[in-house]
Structures are given as structure tokens and as C-alpha cells.
Amino acid sequence: MRPTLVIAILFAGLAAGCGGDVPRSTVTGTIKYQGKPLRDAAVVFLASDNRTHALMLDAEGRYRVDGVARGPIRVVVQPEPESAASSRPEKIGPSRGGDEAAKDAARVPALPPPTKAGPPLAAKYAKAETSGLSFDLKEPTQEWSIDLP
DSSP states (O other): OOHHHHHHHHHHHHHHHTTTOOOEEEEEEEEEETTEEOOSEEEEEEOTTSOEEEEEOOTTSEEEEEEEESEEEEEEEEEOOOOGGGGSOSOOOOOOOHHHHHHHHHHSOOOOOOOOOOOOOOGGGGSHHHHOEEEEEOSSEEEOOEEEO
16 A cells, blocks of 8 residues: 555544544433423424434423533424324224124224324424524533423
């Protein structure tokens, strides 16, 4: 291998490492809505490296996300959309008329109730430009919690 090729390969490796190693953190917290844990909602972190980290809140409104680049973080919160299951009929079965249809309906169990949509959050929280939610991520493990009005 020619020395200039080796130097070029080494330089390329060093250049790729410069600035590419952004410190990353774990962010944990709770999001509440009017004092109660927010459920059935998604939270999206828009990190300083232009990556997005989207996740669903648990039943207690808690979250944990790993690998978020340190720096300024913008946050978006969106209620989970109403499930497509809400448009399904309550019972399913073969399409027959009269007594046969009644017998089929009795044998076919009802579908589970559709999942309900999340709480009626203000539309401004659904966009990074208008949410007003942000924080500065500085620590290797950092908590960020909020109570939305």
C-alpha cells in the first residue's frame, strides 16, 4: 500500500471522528395533564443533532429515552389518535337472515371496546414551533417532567 493512501485513510478516519461523537444522555420523567398522569399520548424529543426520539408514555405518564444528543431539546406531545377499531361493528359473523343470523350473533363474541383517544390537549403542543416545551440536556442521566395546563 502506498504511503499517501495510508495517510489518506488515517486522515479520513480522524476527520470522521471529529465532531461526530456527540455526548448522549438518558432522559426520564413524567408528563402530567392538569395534575394527572398523561396516558395514551406520544412524546417526541427533537435533539440538537436533528434526530427525533418518539415514544409512548406509560400508564403513569412516565417515559425513558436513551441516546439523546446533549444540548437544546425541543419537545412535542400528541394524544394517541382514536383507534381504527372504533369504526368496527360490535359483532361479526356470517351474513345470514332471520333466525340463523340471531344464532350466529349469539355465538360470536363482541369485539373489545375500541381504545379511546388521548386527552384533549391544546393543538399547540403537537408542533415543535408552537409547543413552547424545551430544556437543555447537560447531564448523562437527566430528568425532565412537566404538568401541562
